[in-house]
Every structure is written in structure tokens, then in C-alpha cells.
Amino acid sequence: MANKQKKNPIVLFIHKTGSPEYFYKLSGRFLPWLIAITTILTAWGLYQALYVVPPDYQQSESYRILFIHVPSAWMSMFIYAAMAVMAFIALVWRIKVAEICAMASAPIGAAFTFITLCTGALWGKPMWGAYWVWDARMTSELVLLFIYLGIIALYRSIDDRRAAARVASIMALVGLVNLPIIHYSVEWWTTLHQGQTIRLTGPSSIDASMLPPLIIMAVATKTYFIAAMLANARNMLIEQDRNKSWVRRLIGDAP
Amino acid sequence: MTCALIEAIQIEHERNGLPIYQAVSFRIEAGQALLIEGGNGVGKTTLLRQLAGILPTRSGRVLFDGSELDEQLANARSQLLYLGHRLGITDDLSCQENARLWQKLWGRQANQDIVRSLQSVGLMGYEQSRAADLSAGQRKRLALSRLLLCPARLWLLDEPYSNLDADGLALVNRMLASYLERGGAAILTSHGTFDPGLRGVQRLVMRAA
Amino acid sequence: MRAGSAQVLMAMIWRDLRLAMRRRGQLAHPLLFLTLITVLFPLALGPDPKQLGAIAVGIIWVGALVAVTMTLSDLYRSDRDDGWLEQLMVSGHPMVLVAIGRSFSHWLTTGLPLLLLTPLFASFLNMPEQLLSTLLLSLLLGTPTLSLIGNIVAALTVGIGRSGFLVGLLVLPLYVPVLLFAAGAVNAQAGGLSPDAHLLMLAAIATLAATLTPWATAAALRTSLSSN
Numbered sequence: 001m002a003n004k005q006k007k008n009p010i011v012l013f014i015h016k017t018g019s020p021e022y023f024y025k026l027s028g029r030f031l032p033w034l035i036a037i038t039t040i041l042t043a044w045g046l047y048q049a050l051y052v053v054p055p056d057y058q059q060s061e062s063y064r065i066l067f068i069h070v071p072s073a074w075m076s077m078f079i080y081a082a083m084a085v086m087a088f089i090a091l092v093w094r095i096k097v098a099e100i101c102a103m104a105s106a107p108i109g110a111a112f113t114f115i116t117l118c119t120g121a122l123w124g125k126p127m128w129g130a131y132w133v134w135d136a137r138m139t140s141e142l143v144l145l146f147i148y149l150g151i152i153a154l155y156r157s158i159d160d161r162r163a164a165a166r167v168a169s170i171m172a173l174v175g176l177v178n179l180p181i182i183h184y185s186v187e188w189w190t191t192l193h194q195g196q197t198i199r200l201t202g203p204s205s206i207d208a209s210m211l212p213p214l215i216i217m218a219v220a221t222k223t224y225f226i227a228a229m230l231a232n233a234r235n236m237l238i239e240q241d242r243n244k245s246w247v248r249r250l251i252g253d254a255p
Numbered sequence: 256m257t258c259a260l261i262e263a264i265q266i267e268h269e270r271n272g273l274p275i276y277q278a279v280s281f282r283i284e285a286g287q288a289l290l291i292e293g294g295n296g297v298g299k300t301t302l303l304r305q306l307a308g309i310l311p312t313r314s315g316r317v318l319f320d321g322s323e324l325d326e327q328l329a330n331a332r333s334q335l336l337y338l339g340h341r342l343g344i345t346d347d348l349s350c351q352e353n354a355r356l357w358q359k360l361w362g363r364q365a366n367q368d369i370v371r372s373l374q375s376v377g378l379m380g381y382e383q384s385r386a387a388d389l390s391a392g393q394r395k396r397l398a399l400s401r402l403l404l405c406p407a408r409l410w411l412l413d414e415p416y417s418n419l420d421a422d423g424l425a426l427v428n429r430m431l432a433s434y435l436e437r438g439g440a441a442i443l444t445s446h447g448t449f450d451p452g453l454r455g456v457q458r459l460v461m462r463a464a
Numbered sequence: 465m466r467a468g469s470a471q472v473l474m475a476m477i478w479r480d481l482r483l484a485m486r487r488r489g490q491l492a493h494p495l496l497f498l499t500l501i502t503v504l505f506p507l508a509l510g511p512d513p514k515q516l517g518a519i520a521v522g523i524i525w526v527g528a529l530v531a532v533t534m535t536l537s538d539l540y541r542s543d544r545d546d547g548w549l550e551q552l553m554v555s556g557h558p559m560v561l562v563a564i565g566r567s568f569s570h571w572l573t574t575g576l577p578l579l580l581l582t583p584l585f586a587s588f589l590n591m592p593e594q595l596l597s598t599l600l601l602s603l604l605l606g607t608p609t610l611s612l613i614g615n616i617v618a619a620l621t622v623g624i625g626r627s628g629f630l631v632g633l634l635v636l637p638l639y640v641p642v643l644l645f646a647a648g649a650v651n652a653q654a655g656g657l658s659p660d661a662h663l664l665m666l667a668a669i670a671t672l673a674a675t676l677t678p679w680a681t682a683a684a685l686r687t688s689l690s691s692n
Binding site: 146150153154158159163164171173175177182185186189 | 616617620621623624627630633634636637638640641644645648665669672676680683684687688690691
Binding site: 307308309310328329330332333334337339346347348352356359361 | 472475
């Protein structure tokens with residue numbers, strides 16, 4: 001196998017973690033810890049957000065939904081970026097684990113996007129008198145949800161799981177190039193039509209006391225993402241490899 | 256030992272984790288042909304698609320002219336002709352237009368013109384007919400004419416005998432014999448329920464994995 | 465031994481256009497669709513010319529997006545079914561040529577006819593006449609992008625039967641910037657502003673799309689064909 005020797009260390013590392021069996025065992029060791037950390041951080045963050053932080057002098061109690069809304073909005077974009085990176089690795093090095101991780105991320109990203117839209121609407125009702133206003137961020141978020149749903153639907157429409165993951169990965173990268181353009185065009189559109197953009201959050205509205213729960217929730221949502229993505233990916237992996245020897249060994253079906 | 260034109264070493268293929276075939280090996284030199292036989296669903300078409308580089312080789316190696324197929328796909332492909340289960344005929348073009356298009360893309364075999372090639376596959380008088388109006392056997396013959404029209408070192412033929420009458424079987428055998436004599440190489444599949452009467456070829460029998 | 469890139473590209477465009485001429489009926493589908501849309505809106509909203517004129521641009525552009533989208537699920541379908549795409553893939557010629565050729569011929573047979581019939585649609589909807597030139601310019605700069613992006617999605621879904629709805633779900637979000645800048649250009653002019661900034665953005669997006677999308681389409685075609 002002379003041609004396989006001239007691989008650089010990064011590629012070798014990716015190939016090692018890319019072995020399904022190694023990935024399954026490693027992620028199995030991390031998973032309980034990630035779930036524990038997520039549970040503790042979420043409980044702590046929500047306690048801070050709902051009881052410790054004083055009510056806003058202008059928006060009273062309703063602003064507290066921001067502690068869900070803002071971390072979710074961050075995650076909706078963070079997960080897209082993470083998915084695109086894994087999609088890129090999957091396409092360039094043809095690594096099955098990366099394909100699966102990218103596809104395992106999409107539903108979680110879509111869920112966070114959906115939560116962002118719902119919490120935004122709930123917050124918008126008392127603040128602006130309507131569940132939906134054509135705010136630039138909310139509009140971009142809505143388009144992002146459609147892109148997530150498109151990727152998920154595309155992945156599910158193709159029978160061959162590996163080809164499906166690769167096709168959906170290309171779509172994820174196409175979306176990645178488009179998202180900044182979409183965001184920019186929507187921003188321009190709202191400034192032209194409304195003169196002044198309605199913002200859910202701006203730098204000025206963040207009080208120092210609001211920061212700790214926000215940061216805790218931001219970390220909690222990230223560990224949640226990693227835990228949920230790994231759990232999802234592990235299921236997808238053993239299902240796809242159910243006839244492989246390593247899975248058979250795992251379930252005690254073969255020596 | 257001379258370098259084989261195309262060589263497969265322990266290749267396998269799987270779909271959704273289920274193996275389609277495993278540990279397939281063979282080597283073909285110029286002037287040789289390989290007949291792959293096996294029943295429905297044993298992966299003959301898949302194997303041929305893998306050799307054409309349409310499907311990636313994830314396990315085992317395919318060598319073309321002594322080096323990895325996947326690393327010189329464009330080069331290898333420019334030297335082979337592939338006749339798939341889907342024939343690559345454009346229905347709304349005439350036979351002649353189809354042939355002209357193939358020659359534009361695959362190059363022109365020296366001293367072979369379109370009318371003569373269509374004649375030798377038995378499509379004389381159909382030059383201006385829409386491909387959609389041909390019968391299944393005639394469509395197969397039209398697709399076979401691509402082998403005469405365009406130059407190549409290797410033919411990959413998926414079920415070249417299907418849909419053909421006795422005269423058609425003889426035509427394929429004649430074309431293969433003269434191609435091999437000129438130094439070409441061919442890999443073809445057959446579901447093996449009849450003897451195509453092809454002589455002097457290697458055989459590979461595939462069974463369900 | 466085999467033909468050069470330019471020759472291959474010409475051969476493929478020749479084939480697309482010849483097929484378009486032989487399947488003339490299909491050529492008319494998006495046009496008929498958009499005509500129907502421009503007839504249905506006045507029926508739903510009432511014939512008040514002022515009200516119609518105010519939303520004419522939106523109707524025409526949204527109609528054009530949907531009309532183009534409806535052509536996409538068949539863009540590579542017959543070529544896949546008859547084995548032509550497979551032949552191109554094993555021909556050794558770069559798939560990016562296929563993507564460029566098909567994007568161009570798709571625009572010639574979809575975007576351009578829509579553009580040419582737009583004066584008719586605009587008059588159905590009582591659009592103010594001084595906006596027509598800007599609308600046509602926005603279509604000229606916008607519809608090539610629709611074809612280019614549409615080719616990626618068509619290539620991604622080529623292996624999927626009954627992909628109509630999926631194609632819409634995938635492609636329409638990607639069309640959002642084109643819609644915003646194109647309709648924005650005409651609306652800016654209607655509001656007494658210069659449409660130039662919007663039109664320049666459309667041109668920039670078209671340039672970007674022309675450079676990037678053929679590679680994505682080629683990768684999508686290769687991947688779609690390699691499923692078994």
C-alpha cells in the first residue's frame with residue numbers, strides 16, 4: 001500500500017478518530033459526562049435567569065425569555081457552522097463518521113432555530129404587539145430554518161445512506177456560502193423599509209447582571225449540542241454498520 | 256510480467272452496510288476479455304460501475320495501466336468506453352445525430368463513418384429515425400455502434416447481449432473478436448442463462464455475497 | 465485523442481437547444497404558468513389598477529421564481545434516466561462543463577423567454593410604465609443566478625423520484641437575496657430613489673454565482689450518480 005503512506009499527520013488523526021469503532025467507544029465514554037454537565041449548567045443557568053437576575057425596569061419579567069432566545073439564536077448559527085465543517089471533512093476525506101456527525105447535527109440545529117423563532121414570537125407579542133414582525137434577524141432565522149429542513153429532507157430522500165450524506169453535505173456547504181448573502185440582503189431590505197431596525201437585543205440593552213446566566217446558558221446549550229449530536233451519531237452509526245463485525249462484537253453476536 | 260491494462264485486487268462493495276460482493280480479483284491485458292457471469296442481484300452492474308469509476312472503490316484496489324484508478328480517473332476514462340444498463344441514447348435525436356454527438360465527445364475512430372457504422376450494426380435506413388421510435392433490440396444496436404465510432408483501449412459492456420436476436424449475438428461476438436485482435440480489451444457481463452458463444456475469454460462467476 | 469473543452473461545451477449546448485426545440489411544449493410551461501399567475505391575482509384582488517400596479521413587481525418576481533423552480537426537477541431527469549449523464553461522467557470530460565452548458569441553456573430556455581414576455585405581464589397588472597425598464601434590467605441580472613443556483617439543486621435531487629416539493633424547499637430559500645435586490649431595485653425607483661445600488665448587488669451576486677455554482681453542480685452530479 002505504497003500510496004497510503006504519504007498522508008500528513010492531520011489526515012492521519014482524522015482517519016483514526018474517523019474509524020467507526022474508535023469513535024463509538026470514545027464518544028460512549030464522554031457522553032455521560034456531557035449529559036451531567038449539561039443538566040447542571042442548564043439548571044443553574046435557568047435558576048439565575050428566572051430568580052436571581054432583577055426584573056428589567058422597562059420590560060419587567062417578560063424579558064427573561066431572552067435567556068432562552070439568545071443562546072438558541074447563537075446555537076442555530078454555531079451548529080450550522082459546525083455542520084458545514086464536518087460536511088467539508090466528509091466530502092474531502094470521505095470519512096463516514098464525519099458524514100454521520102454532520103447529518104446528526106442538522107435536526108439539532110433546526111430545533112434551536114425553531115426555538116429561537118418561537119421564543120422571539122412570544123417575546124415580540126408583549127413588546128411589539130404582534131407575534132411576528134419582519135425584523136431582519138427573525139427573517140434570516142426563518143430562512144435558516146428552511147435551509148436546515150431542506151438538508152434534513154434531502155438526506156432522508158436518498159436510499160443509499162452514504163450517498164445521501166454526501167449529497168446533503170454539498171447542500172450544507174452551498175447554504176454556508178449563501179447564508180451571509182441572505183443575512184446581508186435581508187438586513188438591507190429591513191433598513192430600507194422600516195428606517196429603523198427592530199432589534200431584540202442590542203449592546204445597550206445588556207445589563208451587567210444579565211451576563212452570568214446568559215454565559216451559563218450559552219455554555220449549557222453547547223454541551224447539550226455535543227451530547228445530543230454524539231448520541232444521535234452513535235445511533236445512526238450502529239444502524240448503518242449493523243452488519244459489520246465491530247457492531248456484531250458489540251452486541252455479542254459474533255466472537 | 257507485463258503491466259495489466261486493468262487489474263482488480265480484492266475489491267468489494269457494500270450498500271447501507273450490506274456487502275454486495277467481496278474479494279473480487281482479476282487482471283486483463285490488451286487483447287484479452289473477461290466475461291462476468293452471475294444471476295440477478297449479484298452485483299455485476301455495480302462491479303462494472305465501480306470499474307468505470309462511477310462508484311468509489313472503498314476497499315481493495317483497481318489499477319489502470321499499473322496505477323490507482325481513482326488517482327487518474329480522467330485519464331483512464333478518456334481511454335475507455337462504457338455501455339451501461341442505461342444506454343446513453345438521446346430519445347429525441349435521430350440515430351445519426353446521436354452518433355455525431357458521440358463522436359464529438361469521444362473522438363472519431365479512424366476510417367469509420369457514421370453511415371457505415373450504423374450499417375454494420377444493422378441499422379441501415381434508420382439514420383434519420385428518432386431513437387425513441389426504435390425497438391429495444393435496435394436501440395441496443397445503436398448503442399453498440401458507439402463502440403465502432405469511437406476509439407478506446409477498453410470496453411466495459413453491461414449485458415451487451417440482452418434484447419438482441421441471434422444475429423445480434425453474432426454481431427457482438429464479431430465486434431469483440433475483431434476488437435481483441437486489434438489489441439483492445441473488454442470486460443462484459445452476462446446473466447449466464449444462455450451461452451453467448453464467445454470463445455477464448457476469461458470467465459468470472461459471481462455469487463451472492 | 466478526445467475533444468477539447470470548448471468543443472465539448474458547444475456540443476452539449478447544441479444538444480440541449482435541439483432537444484428544447486423538439487420538446488417545444490415544455491418550453492411554454494413556465495410562460496403559461498406565469499401568465500396564469502398574473503391573471504389570477506387581479507381576479508383575487510379586484511381590478512383596481514392602482515392596487516395592482518403597486519404589487520405588480522412582487523407578483524411577477526415571485527411568479528418567476530416559482531416558474532423557474534418548477535422547471536428544475538426535470539432539468540437533469542431525462543439525462544439520468546437514459547444514461548446520458550452516466551456517459552458524460554465516464555467520458556473523462558470535466559463535469560463542470562456539463563454544469564456550465566446546462567446552466568446556460570436553462571437560462572436561454574427559461575429565464576430569457578420570461579424576460580421577453582414580462583412587458584405583457586406588466587400590462588396585465590397595470591404596472592406604471594416608467595418602471596418597466598428597471599424591472600427588465602432586474603430580470604436580466606437576476607434570472608441567470610436563478611438558473612445557476614437552480615442547477616445545483618437539480619443536480620442534488622437528480623436521483624430522487626417525485627422531487628418537486630423537495631426542490632422548492634431547497635431552492636427558494638437560496639433565491640431570497642435575488643428576490644430582495646430585484647424587487648428592491650424596482651421599488652426603489654417607484655419611491656423616487658436610484659435603483660443602481662440594488663442592480664449592482666444583483667450583478668455582483670450573478671458574477672459570484674457564475675464562478676462558484678458550476679463547481680458545486682459538478683460535485684452534486686458526481687455524488688448523485690455514485691449512489692447505488
